[in-house]
């Protein structure tokens with residue numbers, strides 16, 4: 057039995073829903089970003105299709121022992137492998153922080169229950185998430201997005217796909233003169249061209265004795281909006297070093313590193329002091345003859361990492377140059393003969409399928425212009441990106457960005473004018489999370505998350521080889537666990 061107040065609440069609720077706009081949205085990628093984007097878009101009443109090139113959800117967390125045929129990952133025609141996971145990888149953030157805000161990453165019996173679990177546990181968590189929210193039904197697997205472009209036709213013919221560069225000029229003019237005060241009014245739609253790998257589908261059909269025909273299926277579909285969640289840990293960025301063209305040793309990017317064994321008895325230089333560079337150097341110590349770890353900034357007096365492994369691991373400033381006789385010369389004046397250079401130097405953004413007539417560009421490893429790292433002002437809100445910032449706690453950020461996109465597309469929330477968006481301000485980490493949360497009426501990030509993140513960053517730097525198993529933030533852990541368990545029940 058409803059009382060008057062309940063009835064009023066229901067009426068307000070349904071009224072709110074009635075004014076919401078529902079869009080047909082394509083999400084590209086079913087990794088951690090694409091999955092939560094799909095959930096938030098669907099929750100907000102949008103019609104969602106997720107295109108995923110692979111056969112499973114999880115993206116970069118799906119370990120693949122295969123490596124690319126170009127170990128540096130420079131050849132655009134190489135056979136590409138999406139995942140950059142190495143076999144031994146354990147998370148570099150505690151599970152309490154890593155999970156989505158409303159779907160805690162809790163230990164499950166019979167699985168890896170550690171605070172910093174291995175990669176398989178994260179892949180299982182993402183699979184659980186997809187099943188819990190019925191997202192698998194939305195995903196078109198083995199389907200690669202080959203082209204995303206602006207569509208202004210009224211039919212489904214290829215001729216309707218806009219290829220006219222004057223369109224960009226028009227948008228720029230309109231944007232600059234601020235004609236698009238309400239940016240949501242500009243109905244830019246998108247054509248998404250996909251290629252479905254029939255072989256994978258046919259394999260399943262074979263079992264049912266259907267006739268087999270292995271032609272890929274190419275399809276164009278028109279969408280009101282496209283959310284790009286294709287990840288940015290697959291396109292290696294490689295250090296440029298004078299003399300490399302004639303240096304006779306081997307080179308590899310960490311994207312193609314899986315296990316230490318191939319480096320047995322080798323002299324290895326590892327470039328880059330990010331989490332992968334540190335993990336891989338520590339792993340190589342057990343098999344390699346020498347490991348030379350080098351980075352831009354290196355303060356021996358402050359770092360405990362170096363003295364602990366003295367003799368096995370040597371730390372240097374960056375490589376100055378390499379020579380034809382196989383020698384590597386470091387900026388600190390030391391030189392040695394080296395067998396392998398391992399570039400742990402990060403990744404580049406890459407959107408090979410995206411055609412925005414130059415409105416969105418990728419330059420110097422930055423994507424822009426973007427309002428709050430999500431919307432290109434001239435194409436907002438119909439085009440958006442989830443997960444671009446690097447120095448963040450990824451899953452909660454993906455969730456908040458996705459909520460924001462979903463609200464903007466449904467018109468429950470609005471964007472500033474194009475002009476104001478163009479004056480996009482860069483802000484990072486939790487301030488940015490809280491800004492996103494405020495946009496869609498979500499709670500700000502809990503204070504224990506901020507404190508735990510700071511502790512995690514600090515101990516990872518101080519104790520890179522033990523921080524995953526030894527910690528002392530017990531108070532924070534208690535607070536986090538009681539919060540997350542309450543959330544679960």
Ligand code: FAD
Pocket residue numbers: 084085086087088089090107108109110114115116117138140141142145146147148149154199200201202285286287288289332409442443449450451
């Ligand atoms: P991805 O996981 O890369 O997913 C993108 C998906 O898009 C993939 O499934 C891909 O197949 C698909 N795709 C790409 N292009 C197309 C296309 N054209 N058509 C169709 N589908 C396409 N984060 C943490 O929180 N904790 C950690 O400990 C941690 N450790 C990491 C260690 C390593 C070595 C790396 C590389 C990353 C680590 N990260 C960590 C960051 C991690 O990348 C993010 O947590 C997150 O998983 C990224 O999700 P994503 O969905 O943005 O991208």
